[in-house]
Amino acid sequence: MLKDLIEYIAKSLVDNPDAVKVSEIEGEQTSVIELKVAKEDLGKVIGKQGRTARAMRTILSAASTKAKKRAVLEIIE
Amino acid sequence: MEEFVEFVGKDVDEAISKACEYFQTERDSLEIEILSGGSSGIFGLVGLKKAKVKAKKRENPLEVENKVRDIVQNLTKPIAPNSQINVDLSKDPIYVSIEEEEDAGVLIGKDGQTISAVQYLANRIIAKQCPGISRIQLDAANYRQRQNEKIKQTALALAQRAKRTGKTMKTQPLTSYHRRIIHLTLQKDRGIQTKSLGEGPLKRVLIMPKKKTMRRKPEQLQTRLTQ
Numbered sequence: 001m002l003k004d005l006i007e008y009i010a011k012s013l014v015d016n017p018d019a020v021k022v023s024e025i026e027g028e029q030t031s032v033i034e035l036k037v038a039k040e041d042l043g044k045v046i047g048k049q050g051r052t053a054r055a056m057r058t059i060l061s062a063a064s065t066k067a068k069k070r071a072v073l074e075i076i077e
Numbered sequence: 078m079e080e081f082v083e084f085v086g087k088d089v090d091e092a093i094s095k096a097c098e099y100f101q102t103e104r105d106s107l108e109i110e111i112l113s114g115g116s117s118g119i120f121g122l123v124g125l126k127k128a129k130v131k132a133k134k135r136e137n138p139l140e141v142e143n144k145v146r147d148i149v150q151n152l153t154k155p156i157a158p159n160s161q162i163n164v165d166l167s168k169d170p171i172y173v174s175i176e177e178e179e180d181a182g183v184l185i186g187k188d189g190q191t192i193s194a195v196q197y198l199a200n201r202i203i204a205k206q207c208p209g210i211s212r213i214q215l216d217a218a219n220y221r222q223r224q225n226e227k228i229k230q231t232a233l234a235l236a237q238r239a240k241r242t243g244k245t246m247k248t249q250p251l252t253s254y255h256r257r258i259i260h261l262t263l264q265k266d267r268g269i270q271t272k273s274l275g276e277g278p279l280k281r282v283l284i285m286p287k288k289k290t291m292r293r294k295p296e297q298l299q300t301r302l303t304q
Contacts (some may be wrong), residue, residue: 012202058194063155
């Protein structure tokens, strides 16, 4: 579900939604959500001064509180 | 979401009627931008230029409302699955309020961080997917309204203290939205001057008592009295 949230946000923001790949690596307590986008879309998911990336992390941590999990977002180049 | 389509004609009217024909609709329900007015040239020979306009169908309000609600719902569903989302298109920015009791705390977040993040992302998605519609302002469980009221009270209290002590007062670092509320609240107060201080997105507001300006010199006052 957390993965779906990030996937929805990323796909809605980029020019190449087909190039968006999200994978979730579940750990014992923390899962890592990896987001991969096309090179030219990197700026769109990071945003000015990282604002978009920060907003995604904020909303992700709220969603993971609700799911009683911990999740971190990694944006992969 | 419809895109703009360009039309040419020998004058603007002709280009527009071509647009109406193309979209099978009245002129009123089209958004039209004139790209070049066209000119008939000299004797219709030299400098002949065709008129060019671009047009698209205006958004249907119901569609906009559903689109906005969908975006906000997609973003908040994992946090607050059972909330009711209301969209008020009559306001600019569009006012979206989330009615939520159980998960309101998580949805708002510390200092409203989460609700601000959702609002920011929703606006980015709207700008990307439906360019042309206005921004949204997002509220949950009336948090922003209460917050605005609190900021106003703080502004008034600081202004009073500034006037009483004659010293400049400073607020907490605030976002542009909250600073605006302070500036607007105190704008009518003639004894007070406000100014933002700092760098980056968070700045403080300085609330300064205004020096008594234009104090007349005694002799000027005298001449006025004798006149």
